Amino acid sequence: MPRDGGTLRVVGSSDVEHLDTASAESVGARGLDRTFARTLFGTVASNTFAETVPVHPDVAERLPTRANGGISADGLTYTVRLRGDAMWDTRPPRPVTAPDFVRGFKRLCNPATPSPGRSYFTSTLRGMDAYCRGYARVGARGIGAATSGSAGADARTAAALAAYQNAHDIEGVRAADDRTLVFRLTRRASDFLNLLTLGYTAAAPREYDSYVPDGPAFRQHTVSDGPYRIAEYRPGTSYLLTRNPAWRAGTDPLRERHVDRIQITLGQDSPEAVQQQLETGAADLAWDQPVPTPALARLRSGHDPRFAVREAPSTSPYLVFNLRSPNNGHALADRDVRRALARAVDRSALVKVVGGPAVADPLHTVIPPGTTGYAPADPFPTPGDSGDPATCRRLLASAGYPGGLTLRFPYRVNSVHKLIAESLERNFAACGVRTVLTPDTGGDFYGRTLADPGRGAAGEWDIAAPGWTPDWYGSNGRSVLLPLLSGRSLGPGSTNYGGYRNPRVDALIDQALTAPDESRSADLWRRADQVVTQDAAILPLLDRKYTIFTSSRVRNALFLPTAAGDDYTRIYLAR
Missing domain, CATH: 3.40.190.10 (Periplasmic binding protein-like II)
Incomplete structure (x- = not known):
């Protein structure tokens, strides 16, 4: 009970x-x-x-x-x-x-x-x-x-x-x-x-x-x-x-209520420090930190009952290009430049950063597995998914940037986001592109840094690595492409952070929304995905599972994929 x-x-x-x-x-x-x-x-x-x-x-x-x-x-x-x-x-x-x-x-x-x-x-x-x-x-x-x-x-x-x-x-x-x-x-x-x-x-x-x-x-x-x-x-x-x-x-048919209070304490940016508190019983759940990558092998091999890997298909993270940025002579508005940069990315290294193949798979489509319209594709293949800096350099030179670029790259400070940013920094450096990493310590990475078109137009950032979990699963074709890449969703607060606009994509979205059946709709979402990936409007990186660790006193921890965490209302505590 x-x-x-x-x-x-x-x-x-x-x-x-x-x-x-x-x-x-x-x-x-x-x-x-x-x-x-x-x-x-x-x-x-x-x-x-x-x-x-x-x-x-x-x-x-x-x-x-x-x-x-x-x-x-x-x-x-x-x-x-x-x-x-x-x-x-x-x-x-x-x-x-x-x-x-x-x-x-x-x-x-x-x-x-x-x-x-x-x-x-x-x-x-x-x-x-x-x-x-x-x-x-x-x-x-x-x-x-x-x-x-x-x-x-x-x-x-x-x-x-x-x-x-x-x-x-x-x-x-x-x-x-x-x-x-x-x-x-x-x-x-x-x-x-x-x-x-x-x-x-x-x-x-x-x-x-x-x-x-x-x-x-x-x-x-x-x-x-x-x-x-x-x-x-x-x-x-x-x-x-x-x-x-x-x-x-x-x-209330969906929620329960067992604990008297839920105390959420913020400001702890180190995943290792959070994990230590969970393992020693000083805290019960992580708010926004997955299990640190170095701890995963130990927890898996020891079959620790407090540890779990949960499924929640996502595009997390992905690289978004700020098409509004005036930096580098508006280089990122050029599709050829974005396609060149796509060749530099080492997804195999990113898989290791987040915990290995048991936790993540390389992703090359905007629509992730488990989402309506998903179909495997790789428009910019590299050997072993490890990047191709030589091809990146050659394509950048062909696009008119033989001396490379300098890109402003804000990153989130929680979880493994700093490690992801540093991995991408090394990829681009091998391609002759300098990235200026800036920790986003204000706690408003999405709402302030990315979702303000004025900041984008001022060139305050060039690339960023947000993540996207579909707002729902099931019949969910529009839960990815519409919010992330529709030109009709632009404006303050939009999640089309880079300002991408393509009338062909919007037309395919309209057709998918009015399709007579699910099969036809899925095909139209797939075709829209092909257009945006070929445009390199954003660069999908990983489809990640979520690693969860709870203290030994937590009971009835049940996962909410759209929240990437356990449902607080269902948890009760051991005596």
Whole structure:
């Protein structure tokens, strides 16, 4: 029997780039958001990958189907009935309603921190694109003032944003009553229920109208409808989660609640130091650090029961080229330059960096295995996947850069990212290319460094090595190419970090989204992948599994692939 009580101690490196569910995108944020924010549908945590794929109801009463009347005959209208017993942690507690979910969708396009997932919905829901374009014009001056630290400006901006949301509707998202949502689609979408599992679509209480989305004040005033609530948040330092008194186990089909508190301590950049705390029992789980590579052989050979390798197909890491950068005479905007650099990379060395073939495989396609549209290919082969610096030099010279390039390369400081950056630095040096490595110590690698088009256009970076875990598994063709490489998703907060735009790719994405069946859709995603890999828009590097280690007192550790970690809500502690 599970034992309730105690404090789950989680340690790691960097804070989340966004805490607000509307804009949270990192795997760490997904794991945290699951504790306090609920969506209409979701997936279960399991150590068997196939069990994590199906969609299940969360706040919704049931899955809508044509048979039960939840999906119209033409596939363009979805009606979702809500449970009546999901409650906000307010005083007094009140039910989570359909208008709360409508508010959540409206917040996706706020101009303060626009959601990286908004393109999923602007391409699917009626009126969403027009609503977002209108919202983008609201409050620009107020937002700039608010970020300067003025509480008054912050309040005025929040009011302006809320005023737009409350005065404008999205045609395709409507609350028929407090417990009924009606979605109207622009075209059939076989993955629409998958989209409704995404944290971006979490319900948002009316209290959020008082704060700039994801601003400092918002982060101190999150409201929970999950099993835990954020009782204390110290930016960049720690979180303390405590029990949400309004939550009841029988109201939540996906989560449980066993520990009394979850203490997350940040600022520990050394994977070795984190691992030592886990092995000695000073901490229970790693927040954002995999098991250090040197420890893997020992743990595997000793069959340590605290150690596990979990499956979560991903493009992690990949090399993104900043096509906006003016550096080197805008060299990275030249496809021939990017294709030359692709020949330099030694993926075999990167496999060793992260732990060997049991942990990772070389990846040459943007779409990873286990994702709709995947087909093995290698457009830039090198002997043994170990790179070909001579060919890189020759192709760079042919492209007009016989003297090489100098590339600015920020890297994450947690996990093995520094080692990955140093390995790539050596690869490019052999090709005559100098890289200037800069540790990104601000804890906002994605939200600040990469997702700001202005920084890219100013040449503050040339290459980077982010990672991408699909937002869902199953029918998930659009969960990779659309967010990473669609030219229609460009702008602040976009995950198309390098600014790639190719009308042919966007046309193939459109065709895949409207394909009559899964087979045809998969073929179109594969063709789009061929175009972007031939363009070397980004350079896939590895498909990685996740190495997990828990303290000896952790029980019922169940994996969430999209969060690349265990579900905190299911864990209990040994006596």
